[in-house]
Amino acid sequence: MSSPNRFAILVAGGSGTRMGAGQPKQFLELLGKPVLLHTLRRFAASSLGVQQFVVVLPPDQFDTWHHLCTRHQVSIPHAVVGGGHSRWASVRNGLKHLAAFTEGIVAVHDGVRPLVSAAVIENTYAAAAEHGAAIAAVAPKDSVRGLSKEGSYAIDRSHLRLVQTPQCFELELLRRAYRLPELPTFTDDASVVEDLHPIHLVEGDYRNLKITTREDMLLAEAILRSQ
Template sequence: MQEQDFPTYAVVVAGGSGSRMQAQVPKQFLPVGGLPVLMHTLLRFQAYDAHMPIVLVLPAAEIPTWQELCLQHDFKVKHNVVAGGKTRFQSVQNGLAALRSFEDGVVAVHDGVRPFVTQEIIRTAFETAHDKGTAVVTVPLKDSIRRVTGAASKAVNRNAYRLVQTPQCFRLPLLRRAYEQTESAQFTDDASVVEKFGHKIHLVEGAYQNIKLTTPEDMLLAEAFLAAEQAGQKQ
């Protein structure tokens, strides 16, 4: 349960098709430990604050499937479902529109297929965004990297780079204003939108376990992570 004395909100964006997952259903609906990935994700935010307004953004065609899954699993996490747009930018805009009745506070935008975000990461991101306006979760690179130009490549310092995760948290009025900009191909995530709007992006530490489930190998890791968590809870 959160301890902050400021309002918090979550916009969970789930628009993946599952093509890289080589699955017949969207990856956010694939089961992990018998429960769809997306349900695990929403449960993380409910565990942080049972009263936090949660907006789930799904492709319109997938909303009936989600509703059926909620009935099938007797899923009780309170959330508001809205249809996404053609792009992630438009989907986040739609998610923010569902929070129009709220004036201030901090909003987290999170990938629906990152079901292992920890309570500590959520708390740190919210607190940092409340204090500084922005907070983007990242982790250092583990592997060496090379910059490729045509047929040539050159080693670069991996310590100068970070892998970006979610949640990405912002003061709600700031993110609203940033998303009033004209959409650009430069906008790869919420941080890039806010950065183009002229605000500094503050980084907070993530975790390698906070993976985005994208490929079949990721599902094996997800089952292992969940089993380890459940074993730890029983001790």
């Protein structure tokens, strides 16, 4: 039996506001290369066999990305698609670019998670091929408390997981989910899909951090230097 086609949608709609940077965080340099380029190259590893890449960016960032691709001699074929008013809308736009394909497994990944390992990517694709929907996640290290009107209460962290990306799905399943109206509860793709299909969890990696603050950049640089 042949392996299903693999697609990847890299969503990068950040503005860098929380970072306090003068440019979007996906374009900040990490060891001399843009964060988003590190992410694209992680997915483009030949052993992963991804056939089609879609990078979703705000339209006003297209020129910057094309300039960076020229400057860094990026030869990885990929489509650049305009993002929407929310992450949900951006992923939906990315899916539209895959309209010519009828089946396969599609990964949705944060463009500012540049340290994702090949093992996490491969395991999440493989789990989605088996279960239909799979996401990377890790157990929380710290104690967790919930909030109430009276104050707070302890939560058993063994029943909790911290969600990462990639999040991988059968292509038609994700299409069906994104035909439904957007809801405020849609914080990631798993929350869009879960009313249609169970979500399988794959062991993530604590190093697969999402670049949000200056401290994240320092940590990411340290991890990259150690690899």
